[in-house]
Amino acid sequence: MITTLGFVMMLGIIALILLKRLTPVVAFALVPVVICMLAGYTPAKTGEFIKSGLTSVAPTATLFIFAILYFGIMRERGMFDPLVNLLIRSTRGKPMRVTVVTVLVAAIAHLDGVGAATFLLTIPALLPLYQRLKISPTALLCLVGLSAGIVNMVPWGGPTARAAATAGVDASALWLPLVPVQILGIGLMLALAVYFGRKAERNLAAENLQHSDMSAYLLPPRATALPTGHWRYWANVILTLIILVILFTGAFPLYAAFMVGLAIALLLNYPGVEEQSQHIAVHAKDALQMALVMLAAGILLGVLKGTGMSNGMATALIDILPNGSASVLHLIVGAFGVPLGMLFSPDAYYFALMPIVRDISLSAGVPVEAVARAMLIGENTGFSISPVVPSVYLAIGLAGVELREHIKFTFFWAWGIGIILLAFASLTGAIGG
Template sequence: MISLLGFLTVTVILVLLLTNRVTAVVALAGVPVATALAAGFTPTEIGGFVAEGLGGVVGVTAMFIFAIVYFGLMRDAGMFDPVIRRLVAFAGNAPVTICLATTALAMAAHLDGAGATTFLITIPAMLPLFDRLGMSRLVLTTCVGLGAGVMNLVPWGGPTARAAATAGVPANELWVPLIPAQIAGAIAVLAIAWFLGTREQRRLRSGVGAVAGAPLAAVGAPGASGGAGSGGRAGGTTSDGDAARTPGPGSASSEPEAAGAEDTADLRRPRLLWFNVALTVALIAALIAAVAPPEALFLVGVVVALVVNYAGLARQTARIEAHAKGAMLMATTLLAAGVFLGILEGSGMIEAMATTAANALPDGAAPALPLIVGLLGVPLSLVFGPDPYYFGVLPVLIGVGEQAGISGADLAQASMLGEETVGFPISPLTGSFYLLVGLAGVDIGKHIRHLIGWAWLVSVVMLVVAVATGVIPLWAT
């Protein structure tokens, strides 16, 4: 019963998010509370689950608020203007080059294996350029998500570390055999970026606000409702994706007109350019080096940026108000996600779902278990977060696989090809997912629909290479 309610909760939330029926806050907080009551838990018990879940996301929420304000201040001060000018001069009006550069930047930034840091580096840097050329923000999140996802296989990344702990195999021994598959995935990601850039270029030239379908549309892939054109602007018109999106740093709605008091030129601080660059570099370096919690670092960054760039109560208040809407909208979504995760974990739904999913496997399919796990890794990221999957589902799968002569390492490596690696940028069960969509200011449902097909395609490419190189067995004997 509890397992059924868990799957029902996740399904209803995904349907509501993907169809834009309600706000993310209503779906993520309302549905779990309703199903927990239906499961027989008392309001007091549910309150405890909620408190536990909120405690797990409060740090991410605080970081998000201060990060939005910080990068908004840097945008107001003009720190990104020289970067935009140079990129435009290099790429001209070539979306292909921009998409390739965005994807490569995300891959490089994700070498530390931290999704939040990757998104904080790439989105604020590239978003103003995408907006300047009228390119779709959904293309931006897709390129960044794919670049980060394919690099998430590194042994110091979260999924690989969890898989190694569960399988009892050193992380390096899981990763090294998968390097050819990861290289193939990186090539596939760059090829997709080239294709998306080409499609954006055609759309911008024709002035059409939507684009034709793309591979895997049947599973909510690119080109389905909310496709590449739904988040961008063309020909001076605003699409439904722009109208509904949450403001992000560098977006049109974070411009000075939001405060209604100052002109863009009045906010620029060209004499403080190098100070702001140094401050940002120091902040990112501190994030990577884990000098302090990210929320504390961004809080300090906001304080210094406000004092140096916008002295005085009136100016500082106006800048905070200009960026408060976008920050608070996504902060409430993150807190609602905490409610969702807290109830699913505290009520035992996640554990029951893991057992049910593993036991549902037909006996005759056991020899093909690694192949099945590899194929379903990306869509499973919509249902199981990294901890529930690698510490809940994977141990059960390893137990089933051992009876068919399948090693735990095979199942761990198959999982790493999709589950919370390439799949993590579409997973509502990870905090960095909300950072990605929030910083870019895109609708959650449209982002998932736009990215899931491409992510699944990259995962399949890596799986094919892993099978061809003998890492993943087609059939256990």
């Protein structure tokens, strides 16, 4: 009975989200409670399940809120702008330099883990370069999207935060073994950029367009940005470096580091109380939207675990799997992460599909961290071609490219790179061998 209800609940949630009948917040908060009541659990017992689930996701939700607010303030103060403009100047109108710089700019811009902000920063700035040098805008979308996807594995990024919440592990501990994977991924993207750039240079061989004036394509000054000579600018840089050191050393809980970092950043940049409130409000939508989904997913996770649905569904699925396949299920799902990510929204992928894969794999002795990392690699790599990711429509709109053209151009590059990264992660032991 409980196993059947579990399957009904999970499939129902996935269907309701994919068909856009309910928002993730409503689906995750309401459906599990209804199913719990149908299973005969009292409101008090259901409340215990909910409390347990919320406790498990609270640190990750806190990390996401404060990291997004922190990086939002750093972005509006222009901390990354000088580096981005330096990269643009370095192109000197050569297509291969432009494509390589695209990867570097997208990787830097996506350090805040917000896809929409990355697309807004990179595509309008770089599209004129691509148009003047007659490089297809689909190549721009491919390089920006895949580079952002590889960087998106950072612990304050949405997918890693979701995976950490579902796995019940610390987001930074989940991420650190993926750093070599990200380094290889950026290396592969640079190689792809060189390929695209050389192809464009051959097309321009008869046209002397490689030495155009790049000054027109620099990022325009932000009204809220600080000049690099201002002491506050360098204070922001030092503060960010300190947080990154804490991230790598684990000397302080990461969510706490961003909480304190945000408080310091607000005092440094906006001493007035009214200013602080205004600038928090500017970035609150991005921060709270994901946190609400994550907290609502805590209800789902608590019900799955507390009622025993996860174990029941895992056992039922194991019974129909060929002998020995449970130990490699996470690798199979990871290998199909790119196409699965096009079918499942990130919320459904991590909060509905992952718990089942997690429990089956755990029963075969696979560490939960390995499951989470395997599922992260493919889904992240291909997030920019997923029709169920809202920021994708922003990207294709900015570039003036149809979704069909974008998917046709980028899909196999994304899937191929995702499989290579998964194989590398297996060799390094990040996801098992």
